[in-house]
Each structure stands twice: as structure tokens, then as C-alpha cells.
Amino acid sequence: KAGVTQTPRYLIKTRGQQVTLSCSPISGHRSVSWYQQTPGQGLQFLFEYFSETQRNKGNFPGRFSGRQFSNSRSEMNVSTLELGDSALYLCASSRVAGATYEQYFGPGTRLTVT
Amino acid sequence: DQQVKQNSPSLSVQEGRISILNCDYTNSMFDYFLWYKKYPAEGPTFLISISSIKDKNEDGRFTVFLNKSAKHLSLHIVPSQPGDSAVYFCAASAPFGTASKLTFGTGTRLQVTL
Numbered sequence: 001k002a003g004v005t006q007t008p009r010y011l012i013k014t015r016g017q018q019v020t021l022s023c024s025p026i027s028g029h030r031s032v033s034w035y036q037q038t039p040g041q042g043l044q045f046l047f048e049y050f051s052e053t054q055r056n057k058g059n060f061p062g063r064f065s066g067r068q069f070s071n072s073r074s075e076m077n078v079s080t081l082e083l084g085d086s087a088l089y090l091c092a093s094s095r096v097a098g099a100t101y102e103q104y105f106g107p108g109t110r111l112t113v114t
Numbered sequence: 115d116q117q118v119k120q121n122s123p124s125l126s127v128q129e130g131r132i133s134i135l136n137c138d139y140t141n142s143m144f145d146y147f148l149w150y151k152k153y154p155a156e157g158p159t160f161l162i163s164i165s166s167i168k169d170k171n172e173d174g175r176f177t178v179f180l181n182k183s184a185k186h187l188s189l190h191i192v193p194s195q196p197g198d199s200a201v202y203f204c205a206a207s208a209p210f211g212t213a214s215k216l217t218f219g220t221g222t223r224l225q226v227t228l
Contacts, residue, residue: 004157033215043158043203043218056215090157092216099165101146101207103216105157 002027004093004106012112018079021109025072025093031055032074033103034066037088046089049074078111086113117141118206120219127226133191135222137204140185144206148216149178149189151200158203162189194226 005024013019025032033056034046045058049068066076072093078085088110094103119138127133137147145166150158164171164178164187171178177190191198201223205216 035216042220043216045215045217048215058215088155088157092157099167101148101163101165102160103148103205103207104160105150108155108157110155 004091004104006089006091006106006109008109009107010110010112012114013081014114015081015083017081018077019081019111021076021078021089021091021111023074023076023091023093023106025074025091026095026104029093029095029104030072031094032068032072033092033094034074034076035090035092035105036060037090037108038086043090046076081113083113086111116220117144118204118217118219120202120204120222122222123220124223124225127194127224129196129226129228130193133189133194133198133224133226135189135191135202135204135224137187137189137219138185139187139206141206141208141217142182142185144208144217146207147178147180147187148205148207149176150203150205151198152203152221153200161202191224194224196226196228199224199226 007022031050033048048056052068063079068074088108090108092105148163149161152158162176180187201221204219
């Protein structure tokens with residue numbers, strides 16, 4: 001079974017620009033979450049989408065937004081990029097199966113803001 | 115407020131011996147606990163999870179133990195192999211409806227020596 005895929009894998013943008021990252025979850029998984037990973041802050045939850053609706057949101061400014069499509073694919077958008085937005089952005093898809101909960105991560109998109 | 119803590123930043127274990135990675139949490143409402151393995155510049159790899167209604171879950175060489183009264187969980191890897199060398203994160207998920215919002219510990223670097 002294919003894993004979580006993310007595109008692009010690497011991006012270089014300049015301050016003030018905007019960027020869109022894409023994520024395809026594991027087939028059958030309806031929940032997609034986004035995380036930001038930085039050396040200083042570790043892994044931090046951005047938001048989660050389930051059945052095209054944002055179900056949870058972390059403590060990030062409104063410049064960070066996302067959406068989910070009917071096929072469960074998700075996009076994340078960051079507007080007015082700042083230097084501090086340079087990070088590894090990870091997407092994860094998850095499912096609950098009885099007493100088991102599994103959340104699988106994609107390889108990430110490395111965003112560098114210059 | 116660090117709700118999930120991994121107090122040992124690093125651990126060194128000889129090949130073939132048992133590796134025990136520990137994690138403490140403060141929020142008794144966490145529903146599921148997950149363990150991940152991570153290499154630099156890659157997304158976390160899901161290893162094993164446990165529901166808060168259980169005290170043990172086993173999958174191959176990996177066993178997770180949960181002690182709810184102590185708010186403590188541990189991951190046992192037996193036998194340890196050199197390929198297990200990586201950073202290990204524990205994560206906790208909030209109750210139903212917010213389960214996908216994982217809170218991560220700061221990680222423990224495991225080194226398996228020959």
C-alpha cells in the first residue's frame with residue numbers, strides 16, 4: 001500500500017511570497033494533519049482536516065491555511081512568507097481501527113525562505 | 115507547558131541487548147500514545163501505538179508499556195540492532211475528535227553499538 005506522499009520535496013522562496021504544499025494521504029485515510037518541524041521547536045501541530053473540514057487547529061498565525069479535497073488530498077498554504085517559516089513541513093494521515101490508532105507521516109517538504 | 119516529556123536525550127545500547135525508551139505525560143485525557151523513529155531530514159516513521167485502555171501492546175521486536183497511574187510509558191526494543199539507531203519520539207493524542215492532534219516529546223537519540 002502506498003504511503004503518504006508530499007510534493008514538492010524542496011522549495012526555496014523569498015520573504016513576502018506565498019507557497020502551496022501538497023499532500024496525498026494513504027488510501028482510505030480521511031484525516032490529514034500538517035506539522036511544522038524546526039530544530040528549535042520540534043514538531044508542532046498546524047491543523048487537521050477530516051472530510052474536507054478543518055477539525056483541529058494549532059497555534060499558528062492566519063498566514064497558515066489549508067484545505068482538503070473530496071479525494072482526501074490536502075494542500076497547505078503559507079502567505080507572506082517570513083524567514084522564520086523555514087522548516088520541514090510534514091503531512092500525516094491517520095485512522096482509528098478499534099483500539100488502535102495509527103498516524104503515518106510523509107517525507108516532508110523542506111521550505112527555505114531567503 | 116511540556117505535556118509530553120522524554121527526559122533522556124540520548125541512550126547507548128549494545129547490539130542484541132534491550133533498549134528501553136521512556137516517556138512521561140501530564141494530561142490524563144490523552145487517548146492514544148504513539149512511538150516514532152526518525153532519521154534526519156525525513157518524516158517520522160510510525161512504530162507502534164497503544165490505547166489508554168490497555169497497558170501493553172506488542173509488535174515484533176517492539177513492545178510499549180503504559181502505566182496510567184504514573185503517567186508513564188516506555189518502548190522496549192528487543193533485541194536491539196544497529197539499524198535501530200535513530201531519534202525516537204513518543205507522542206500523545208487528544209481525546210476523540212481531536213485524536214489527530216499529536217503532542218510530541220523532545221526525542222531520545224538511540225545509538226546501538228556493535
